[in-house]
Amino acid sequence: MSTLLDVKNLGISFGGLRAVNGFDITIEKEQLYGLIGPNGAGKTTVFNLLTGVYKPDTGKVLLDGEDITGKKIIDINQAGIARTFQNIRLFKQMSVLDNVKVGLHNHHPYMAIEGILRLPKYRKVEKEMNEKAMELLKVFELEQFASYQAANLPYGQQRKLEIARALATDPKLLLLDEPAAGMNPNETGELMDMIRFVRDHFHMTILLIEHDMKLVSGICEELTVLNFGEVLAHGKTSDVLNDPQVITAYLGE
């Protein structure tokens, strides 16, 4: 095993509130890792710090050995971190295919002038992008919806599309923020299979935030528990879920 994400002493304050403090996490390549904790514990803030939405005021983030601390969102995405959001954020008026192509654009830059003039390089890149986007849609069984407007997909399919779009940026690390939110038990079961499949098929490393303990205990190999912005426990999933401190602070709620 080798380390993909190595975070030390990450922290940020909002006014007088220390939202995240002294946060450490180490994630190995191809691991399926969970970040859990009570509402307001700082989980989404950690994602925002890792992806460049917020700049940390302490700490260091290494991705595959590269220091990405405090970099911009676009640079961190190009370095290899992609995410989904607690409230699905698709380009709702665009087609399903175009949503995936937005992700691919990060890695197939061509100059605007080439696009405006429809030069051969633009046409070649467009063709390749269409093919790649369709391949990704096939993996998620969404290819028959390629021309649909994203807003018209059922909720569960929108979640899949958001993950497909994130993968289109060719990340090393995929962050999923409450992927099972709003899903019924059947949909959650399918989602668990899909997350495992993404890890295996794409050799992806995945860090997810989730409150659904069935999903957490079913697919996460290791967990870190946040409480009031600090790490309360971390380790193997079964050990963490049986930790009396974790039960008192979170699971016993």
Ligand SMILES: Nc1ncnc2c1ncn2[C@@H]1O[C@H](COP(=O)(O)OP(=O)(O)OP(=O)(O)O)[C@@H](O)[C@H]1O
């Ligand atoms: N931009 C901000 N400005 C001020 N306070 C913020 C900001 N972002 C987050 N916070 C505060 O930081 C704390 C941690 O919030 P965060 O959303 O990270 O929690 P969470 O663990 O993801 O919660 P949940 O499980 O409910 O999504 C909260 O008290 C929140 O109000």
